[in-house]
Amino acid sequence: MFKKLICSTLVGVALMAVTTIQAQTTFPAKAIRIIVPFAAGGTSDILARSLGQKLTESWGQPVLVENRVGANGNVGADHVAKSAPDGYTLLLSDVGALAINPSVYPNMPYDPVRDFSPVGMVAYSPHVFGVHPSVPANNVKELIDYAKANPGKLNFAISGTGGAPHLAGISFAQRTGINWTYIPYKGGSQAVADVASGQANVIMNGMLATYPTVKSGRIRALAISSAQRVGSAPEVATIAETLPGFETGSYQGLLAPAGTPRDVIGKLNAEMSKILATQEMREKLAVLGTEVRTAQPEALGSFIASEKSRWAQVIKESGIKFD
Template identity: 40%
Template sequence: MSERIRLARRTVLTGLGAALAAPATLRAQSWPTGPIRLIVPFAPGGTTDVMARLVGDRLGPRLGQPVIAENRAGAGATVGSTIAAQAAPDGQTLVMSNIASHGIAPTLYRNIRYDAMRDFVHIALVTRNPSAMVCNPGFAARSLADVVRIANEKPGSLDFATSGAGSSNHLLGLRFAMAAGITLNHVPYRGAGPAMTDTIAGVVPIMFDGLPSASGHIRAERVRLLATSGAERSPAFPDAPTFKESGFDVVSYQWFGISAPAGTPAAIVDRLNREIREILKDPEVVARFDQLGGGIVDMTPEQYSAFVAEEIAVWAPVVRASGATVE
């Protein structure tokens, strides 16, 4: 092959590559083209919803378009996550990825309709926080020891509510029951909001919830905080013991971030990551997270993607050991 032919071929291939890359570049430059949909795969009122609106309300003005939270609850956050996975990868649809949808569901759900890694690009981790075990104020327990005593007095009679089957709090309840040697009946709801409503009303006596979404109800004394699930006491509620210091070897954290359908242009992903990380530095946002009991996490897209992969690996044996499965 002559040098002239090689040069001509290289020119054609370079031009073809540029032509293929041009649409993605143009999309990124003109993005966003309208309101951005942020899918929240749980009902209103839970930690996922709280975090989505806290970040989304500040992200919109930075992008020049509103970020609209859209609650699409069901099946342990897999309904909303499936919708996000199947959306156009144009930066106009995002999802509040979380431990349930992207950490636990890949092992728990036999017929899950998305791959937590292959079908998403993970943009930024927002927060990592402990969970809370709370009870109706009229419930007799004031400590985990009381819960164990009551459960043993009437075996099989004690119910606990969570935001849904397959949530991290569902597994937290199972882990506590196994550690305590008691039986607890899981009552799944379509989100933390309706579960908390029934706990306050006394329909169910106990609830496991993310600390940020439970914090307002705890401070208002609508529910009583029995324990938190972190390795150490929460600075937001320093008087509440952890499960571990109460004698139960249980440590658990929730996490929440923002992801998009796989194939979303890298320039859009990078822009979103930069904007979200700047939002998380805002003193007002930091103060709000502190009040809610959530810890801010700063990650690049590459770091968040690696984090999700690690969480899938961490939770797989926990799910299998629990014996929990969902069709």
């Protein structure tokens, strides 16, 4: 009996070893889907399509981008969380949305820390803090002064209720003592379009998706939300130059369902990091004010957990209630 148990155990270990080796040598053996939980044209979507194209070229397998929109990213994220943990269904999302949603939605269908295996950070795009040219403000101080002199007159376009741009606006209002009306849209691209057309007044949105409209003159950039000015737009001040320590932005990460084999995660991370390190990708993103930021899976997991705590505190202090 003991000998049979030993043999059975050895067979099991051998099978696990073979499975691991096969995963290492054959992945990917079919098409990969990258789920973007936001509308097309936003920061996550632009990054997913750029990265997906390069992964297709590297591996010779199709990497398809699919937009699954709803509940500030929850629909797409939940789909990935409940997908097979084999590396063939991935999530590319604004880390802020994942971290903020537990404080916004009382009945979350997934846990952003427990239900994903982080692959790695992709990029950081500061928020552009901008206004329609009809708003009489050319910098942050002038906007604060105007908003205080005209309480409730300005409206603030957001990519979705409870998203990172929304919380950035709340944080800014907390620091300055102003108030404005938030107008939620089904994605950042719609919010940008309405500010550009004058249907909305103010926006705080990822620079990658917003800066082309700034360069066209349809949105006036007052500042960006990074700690330092960015090389692609050195003339644009930071919000921190007026409000010391203010820093927000669109941190983008790639994640797989929890339980995805470590070797598959490692292969995804290595190839993604290799692509993002190329001069072509760095220059392509830098032109749009986006900085490549790669990180090991464990570092991304820790970052999501810390952001979850950070934004929970902001929401608690604001007293805001979400429907």
